[in-house]
Amino acid sequence: MSKLPSTRLADADFKGWDGTDPFEDHAGPYFSRKGENGDVICAFEAEPHHVNGGGFLHGGCLMSFADYSLFAIAGDVLEGPAVTVSFNAEFTAASPGNQIIYSRGEVVRNTGSMVFLRGQVFSSSGDDELILLNFTGIVKRVKRKPV
Numbered sequence: 001m002s003k004l005p006s007t008r009l010a011d012a013d014f015k016g017w018d019g020t021d022p023f024e025d026h027a028g029p030y031f032s033r034k035g036e037n038g039d040v041i042c043a044f045e046a047e048p049h050h051v052n053g054g055g056f057l058h059g060g061c062l063m064s065f066a067d068y069s070l071f072a073i074a075g076d077v078l079e080g081p082a083v084t085v086s087f088n089a090e091f092t093a094a095s096p097g098n099q100i101i102y103s104r105g106e107v108v109r110n111t112g113s114m115v116f117l118r119g120q121v122f123s124s125s126g127d128d129e130l131i132l133l134n135f136t137g138i139v140k141r142v143k144r145k146p147v
Contacts, residue, residue: 008100014043027064032072041104042069046097056094057101057132062121063089066135069103074115074139077107085114086138092131095123101132108136115139 014031024030032042044065052058067084074082095101105119121133 009043009045012043021068024064024068027061028068030065030068030072032069039104039106040069040073040075041102042072043100043102046095046099046101048097051097054094055096057097059091062091062101062133063087063135065101066103066119066121066133067137069105069119069121069135070117070137070139073105073117073119074107077110077115078139078141080141081144082115082139082141084137085140086136088136090134092134095130095132099123105135113141115141 009031012033014033016025016029016031028044030042030044032040034040042065046057046061050057050061066089067087070084070087071078071082101121101123103119103121105117107115107117109116116136116138118134118136120131121135122129122131124130
């Protein structure tokens with residue numbers, strides 16, 4: 001089962017998956033919510049175990065969060081299981097842990113079998129916003145295997 005969001009994230013109506021992704025629960029845990037305009041915002045609370053040896057957020061952690069974000073952002077159009085078939089990331093800034101990290105994005109194209117997306121991972125907001133990572137990805141719809 002997914003861990004509960006921190007008080008700060010719970011107060012902002014962030015919710016986690018229902019425990020269906022053990023890796024993301026362990027690596028994050030990650031959460032998302034829909035804004036009033038329907039846009040999806042994702043978040044996680046960066047803790048000491050999310051940083052690298054230099055004391056900055058680990059690049060692999062940020063990429064895992066961005067991959068989670070692909071599926072949260074595409075949630076309304078996926079209509080079932082999907083897998084990542086392409087993922088690209090550009091790091092734009094370093095950031096220490098012990099803060100809430102966010103992502104936002106959009107569906108660029110939705111075909112019969114694939115969804116193309118782009119987004120950004122960032123810290124803070126408004127004038128203090130710092131973009132940490134730009135990402136693009138393609139997720140492919142897959143058929144459920146019979147049980």
